Amino acid sequence: MKIQRRIRRRPIVSISAMSDIAFLLLIFILLISLINYRREIPIRYPEAETIETTHGDKNLEIWIDPTGATFVQGFRYNITGIEGIIVERIQQNPSLRIHILADRDTPYRYVHGVMEILQRLQHRVVSLVIREKKP
Amino acid sequence: MRISIRRRRGPDIGESGTLSDLAFLLIIFFIVIAVFNVNQGFLLGLPSPDSKRVVQRQDLLRVELTSVGTIRMNGEPITLQDLTKKAFAFRQNRPNMTFALRIDPDTPYQKVVDIVDLVRTLDVDNFSFSMETVR
Numbered sequence: 209m210k211i212q213r214r215i216r217r218r219p220i221v222s223i224s225a226m227s228d229i230a231f232l233l234l235i236f237i238l239l240i241s242l243i244n245y246r247r248e249i250p251i252r253y254p255e256a257e258t259i260e261t262t263h264g265d266k267n268l269e270i271w272i273d274p275t276g277a278t279f280v281q282g283f284r285y286n287i288t289g290i291e292g293i294i295v296e297r298i299q300q301n302p303s304l305r306i307h308i309l310a311d312r313d314t315p316y317r318y319v320h321g322v323m324e325i326l327q328r329l330q331h332r333v334v335s336l337v338i339r340e341k342k343p
Numbered sequence: 344m345r346i347s348i349r350r351r352r353g354p355d356i357g358e359s360g361t362l363s364d365l366a367f368l369l370i371i372f373f374i375v376i377a378v379f380n381v382n383q384g385f386l387l388g389l390p391s392p393d394s395k396r397v398v399q400r401q402d403l404l405r406v407e408l409t410s411v412g413t414i415r416m417n418g419e420p421i422t423l424q425d426l427t428k429k430a431f432a433f434r435q436n437r438p439n440m441t442f443a444l445r446i447d448p449d450t451p452y453q454k455v456v457d458i459v460d461l462v463r464t465l466d467v468d469n470f471s472f473s474m475e476t477v478r
Contacts, residue, residue: 226363227362227363227366229363230362230363230366230367230370231362231366233366233370234366234369234370234373237370237373237374238373241373241376246380254452254453254456255453255456256384256385256456256457256459256460257460257464258460258463258464259383259384259385260383260384260385260386261381261382261383262382262383262384262385262386263381263382263383267382269382307382307384309382310452311452312451312452312453312456313451313452313453314451314452315448315449315450315451315452316408316446316447316448316449316450316451316452316455316474317448317449317474319452319455320446320448320474323389324392326389327389327390327391327392328392330391331389332388332389333386333387333388333389334386334387334389335382335384335385335386335387336384336385336387336456336459337382337383337384338383338384338385338456339383340383
């Protein structure tokens with residue numbers, strides 16, 4: 209009697225499942241980056257040598273262009289409007305990190321205006337966003 | 344006689360792993376882009392608006408910034424390099440030094456950042472800055 213031998217198949221790892229996972233990850237990261245979408249105002253960043261990471265868990269960015277115009281999330285506000293936004297956002301999250309992104313040529317009075325609001329609101333910490341000076 | 348034509352099969356896009364490679368490259372791209380959004384700069388602690396501190400006159404280093412960005416130390420114009428040297432010498436003699444900076448409202452923001460950068464390098468505990476018209 210002839211005994212039939214069972215031919216062993218080589219184990220195969222299917223790569224098609226891998227691409228599915230990769231695409232799911234891709235969609236996830238795309239959505240996250242859409243949520244964290246940052247509307248930038250064209251400014252020339254000031255530069256310094258001793259900088260540190262100032263990013264917090266929750267952040268509010270206040271942009272000031274060279275003319276002193278103030279923006280939050282791409283929308284222009286006057287100083288009263290900025291104060292209203294800061295108050296609202298601090299009420300929602302007291303540990304909010306506030307960043308001032310001002311152009312290097314912006315007159316200091318506009319930066320000081322935002323810092324005065326924070327002082328009035330007893331918000332003790334402010335981040336001045338600066339780029340690293342390249343030697 | 345019937346000749347059977349053997350058709351060559353191209354590589355299956357799902358099986359070959361090209362899709363997953365592409366997806367992973369895109370994921371890396373988005374992660375790198377997200378890292379670029381981290382803010383860097385100075386983290387400043389703001390005092391309350393009515394806070395006052397008594398310091399000894401000998402410990403006080405007065406620096407002014409004019410509207411055009413000229414630096415003055417104790418009323419005399421000085422370059423940033425010279426100020427750095429003098430401030431370091433002052434700091435060695437007076438460990439409890441207070442760096443008092445008076446900034447004109449029209450001073451370009453970069454000039455203010457330069458001085459704050461210097462103060463951070465000096466590692467001074469007492470740093471006060473105010474906005475006043477500097478003549």
